[in-house]
Amino acid sequence: MSAELLSALQPGGEAVAVRADRSSEGTAASTPAIPDTLAILPVRGFVVFPGMVAPLNVRRPASIKLLDETLPQSKIIGLVAQRDEEKEDPGPEDLYGVGTAAIVLRVYAGSPCAKSW
Helix, strand or coil, rough: CCHHHHHHHHEEEEEEEECCCCCCCCCCCCCCCCCCCEEEEEEEECCCCCCCEEEEECCCHHHHHHHHHHCCCCCEEEEEEECCCCCCCCCHHHHHCCCCEEEEECCCCCHHHHHCC
């Protein structure tokens, strides 16, 4: 799936490039350990699979706050698809039970999240 298509799925937000962690590949030294406590970022409109590199447009204030608080400590976050992409404030019951650990590769300049790291 192209970056343009992924951007079209979540228009109007700030872009964050992520790489979905593929923990079965590589050596232990090249694969970062997934933290015991993982911040979960709800994703709407598409699913992120292990091994994907994808831009995410983060625009919800709660999601921006999550990244602001998480990224200074760890670049690894959990991405879980929402069941209903129209819901603005999803709770645990609004998310699927399986997600993907992802490494935040880049927060683009001008993004609200860029100030924290």
